[in-house]
Amino acid sequence: MLHQEEQALFDRLIRREAEALNELVRQHQAELYRFIVRLVNDPADAQDILQDTFVRVWEKIRSFKGDASLKTWVFRIAMNLSYTHLKRRRRWVALESLPRRLMEPEPEPSDVAELAFRQARLTEALEILTPRQRAVVVARIYQDLPFEDVAKAVGCSVNAAKVHFHEGKKRLEAYFKKKAGIDSGNI
Numbered sequence: 001m002l003h004q005e006e007q008a009l010f011d012r013l014i015r016r017e018a019e020a021l022n023e024l025v026r027q028h029q030a031e032l033y034r035f036i037v038r039l040v041n042d043p044a045d046a047q048d049i050l051q052d053t054f055v056r057v058w059e060k061i062r063s064f065k066g067d068a069s070l071k072t073w074v075f076r077i078a079m080n081l082s083y084t085h086l087k088r089r090r091r092w093v094a095l096e097s098l099p100r101r102l103m104e105p106e107p108e109p110s111d112v113a114e115l116a117f118r119q120a121r122l123t124e125a126l127e128i129l130t131p132r133q134r135a136v137v138v139a140r141i142y143q144d145l146p147f148e149d150v151a152k153a154v155g156c157s158v159n160a161a162k163v164h165f166h167e168g169k170k171r172l173e174a175y176f177k178k179k180a181g182i183d184s185g186n187i
Helices: 004-014 018-040 043-063 070-092 109-126 131-141 147-154 158-179
Strands: none
Touching: 004 018, 004 043, 004 070, 018 043, 018 070, 018 131, 043 070, 070 131, 070 147, 109 131, 109 158, 131 147, 131 158, 147 158
C-alpha cells in the first residue's frame, strides 16, 4: 500500500506527467546512485544504470502493482539492471583491478588516506559475494532498509533475505580475517 504522497506521485506518473518523473529522480537519484555504484563498483557504469533505471520506470510505470513502496520498486529495477550488467561484464570483459571510489560524504582531510584504504578493501571484499548477497548486504547496511523491503527489492522471502545477509556477512568476515592473517579456526 502506498503512502498518500507516493500515491499522488504514482498517479501523476500514470498520467505521464514529465514533472512527476523529475520529482521521482530528485527524490531518489543520489541514494540510488550510491546503491548502484556499490553493486557494480564502477561510477561510470553506475551512472548509465541509474539513467536506464529511470527510463525503465517511465516505460513500465503501468506495471507497478503497488504491493511495495514506489522506492522499493525503483530500487528493484536498479538491482535487476545491475545484475544484468554484472553478468554481461563477467561474460565479456576481463576483470581488472581498477581504482574505484564508493560514494560517501566528504571526509575530513586527515581521514582521506584511511578512508581510501578502507573503501578499497571493502570494494574488493564485496566482489567475493554473489550478486544477490552483495545486493542484500548493500541494501541492508548502506541503505538501512528493513529486511521486508530488502526481500521485496531482491525478489525473495524475508527469511531468504536474512539468509543471504547472514551468508554474505560470514563471507566478508572470513575474507577480512584471512586478509588480516587470522586463522578463523582459532577464533
